[in-house]
Amino acid sequence: MGRLDFARCALLECVLRERGAVDWIAVGLSVDVPAGTVVPRRVNDTDMAIWCSAAGKLHAWGDRCPHRGMRLSHGFVRGETLSCIYHGWQYGMDGTCSYIPAHPQLEPPKTICARSYACNEQDQMIWVALAPTQAKTPDAEGRRPVRSLEITLPVAKVAEGLGHPMSSLMVLGGVYDLAVALQPSTQHSCVLHAFAGADQERKQVSRHLEKMRAELESADA
Amino acid sequence: MILYDYILSASCYQVRLMAALLGQPLTTRAVNFHPAKEHKSPEMLKLNPKGTLPVLQDGDLVLTESAEILRYLTRDTPDWRGQDEVWLSFAAALNGSIGTARLHDILSYDADIDAVRRAGVQHLRQLEAHLVEQRFDGMIFLTGHTPTIADIACFPTTALAPDGGVSLDVYPSIRLWMRAIRSLPGFIEMPGIHRLHELEAAP
Missing domain, CATH: 3.30.70 (Alpha-Beta Plaits)
Known part of the structure; x- marks a missing residue:
C-alpha cells in the first residue's frame, strides 16, 4: 500500500x-468458539484472545499474559478460568489473576490483570469493541x-x-x-x-x- | 513392529500417532535425520533404497510410504477406513506446500519459500471449505462422524503449518477439527503439537 x-x-x-460506524467489530461465529475454548483474533493489528467459559460466557482479552507475555490464546479453559500455557497462571472472569501454580499459597495481587475489551454475542456472532462505546451491537x-x-x-x-x-x-x-x-x-x-x-x-x-x-x-x- | 523414526518429522509422527490411537505397540529406532543424514547411511539405504523416513518394519515386511503404512496399521480396523483415497493424496500435496515451507524454516531446506507458502494457503483454504461443509452436516472429521486414516494423514502437516510461517489463526473449522483429533483417546504429542491440558484434572 x-x-x-x-x-x-x-x-x-x-x-x-x-x-x-465501526464501533462493533465481528470476530467470529459463536459456534466457532464453543464453551471451553480459546481462539486468537487480530483486530486492527490488536491481538486478542477470545474465549468462552464452560458456562458459555464470552470474553475478549488482549492476547498477552501479564506474566511473561505469552499469548493467552495458546492457553486453555478450565471451568470459568483461562490459564496461560507457559506457567499455568490462571485468570478469572474479571481478567485478574486468581492462581499461580508455582505459589499455591499466594493470593495474587489484583494488579496482575489481563487487558479486557467489550465483547457481546448477538445473532450467534461474537462482536468486540476496541474502545468503550454506547452503540448497540x-x-x-x-x-x-x-x-x-x-x-x-x-x-x-x-x-x-x-x-x-x-x-x-x-x-x-x-x-x-x-x-x-x-x-x-x-x-x-x-x-x-x-x-x-x-x-x-x-x-x-x-x-x-x-x-x-x-x-x-x-x-x- | 519397528519404526525408523525422526522426532521432528510430521510423517513419522503420523505413524506414531496412528499406532497410539489404535493401541498398537511400536518400537521406535531414532534415526539422526538432521544434521547427520543417517537416513542416507548404507544401513538405512539397504533397508530403504529411497533413503526416506518413515520406514516401518514388521518381520520381513518393509513399508516406506506414509499412506501405505496407515493402510497397513488399520488393516484389521475397518472403523478407521472411509473414503480416504482423495485425502491421502491431499496429504501428499500438503506435504509439498506447508510441509516444504516448514522444512525450509526449521532445517534450512532449499525451497521457493513464497511459492510454497502461497500454495499452502490455497490448500488450507480448500481444507477449511471442506470442513465447513462437513460441520453443516454435523460432522467434524474429513469423511464422517468418526476419524479415519484420512484425518491422521492430513493432521500433522496441517497442525505444524506455523513452523513454516503459515498461520492457522484464520481457519475456525480447521482449528475445531484439530481439536477433535487432539481429544481422541490415546492421542500423543510431538514437538509443536501439544495435548489439550483441559482434558486432564488440574494438577
Whole structure:
C-alpha cells in the first residue's frame, strides 16, 4: 500500500469512527468458539484472545499474559478460568489473576490483570469493541451466520469491491440475502463474517462466498 | 513392529500417532535425520533404497510410504477406513506446500519459500471449505462422524503449518477439527503439537 493510500485509510477510519460506524467489530461465529475454548483474533493489528467459559460466557482479552507475555490464546479453559500455557497462571472472569501454580499459597495481587475489551454475542456472532462505546451491537434482522473467510486485502478494498460503504454490518442482499461484517485484521488482510437469509442452503452460500473472495482478490491482483 | 523414526518429522509422527490411537505397540529406532543424514547411511539405504523416513518394519515386511503404512496399521480396523483415497493424496500435496515451507524454516531446506507458502494457503483454504461443509452436516472429521486414516494423514502437516510461517489463526473449522483429533483417546504429542491440558484434572 502506498503512503497516500495508507493516509487515506487512516482518514477514512477517523471519519467512520466519528460517525460511530465501526464501533462493533465481528470476530467470529459463536459456534466457532464453543464453551471451553480459546481462539486468537487480530483486530486492527490488536491481538486478542477470545474465549468462552464452560458456562458459555464470552470474553475478549488482549492476547498477552501479564506474566511473561505469552499469548493467552495458546492457553486453555478450565471451568470459568483461562490459564496461560507457559506457567499455568490462571485468570478469572474479571481478567485478574486468581492462581499461580508455582505459589499455591499466594493470593495474587489484583494488579496482575489481563487487558479486557467489550465483547457481546448477538445473532450467534461474537462482536468486540476496541474502545468503550454506547452503540448497540448490529442487528442481523433474522439472518443466520454462515461462516468466516480471510481475505488478503485491506478492509477498505473489500468494502470498495463490494460496492458498499463501510459499516459494522453491510447488507448486500441478493439471492442469498447476504449481510457481511468485516474484521480488519492487519493492514493487508481482513476477515469477512457472513450472514445469509435463515432459509438459505448454507453449503451453497459458502461456495458463493468462496467465489466472491476469489473475485475480490483477483480484481486487485 | 519397528519404526525408523525422526522426532521432528510430521510423517513419522503420523505413524506414531496412528499406532497410539489404535493401541498398537511400536518400537521406535531414532534415526539422526538432521544434521547427520543417517537416513542416507548404507544401513538405512539397504533397508530403504529411497533413503526416506518413515520406514516401518514388521518381520520381513518393509513399508516406506506414509499412506501405505496407515493402510497397513488399520488393516484389521475397518472403523478407521472411509473414503480416504482423495485425502491421502491431499496429504501428499500438503506435504509439498506447508510441509516444504516448514522444512525450509526449521532445517534450512532449499525451497521457493513464497511459492510454497502461497500454495499452502490455497490448500488450507480448500481444507477449511471442506470442513465447513462437513460441520453443516454435523460432522467434524474429513469423511464422517468418526476419524479415519484420512484425518491422521492430513493432521500433522496441517497442525505444524506455523513452523513454516503459515498461520492457522484464520481457519475456525480447521482449528475445531484439530481439536477433535487432539481429544481422541490415546492421542500423543510431538514437538509443536501439544495435548489439550483441559482434558486432564488440574494438577
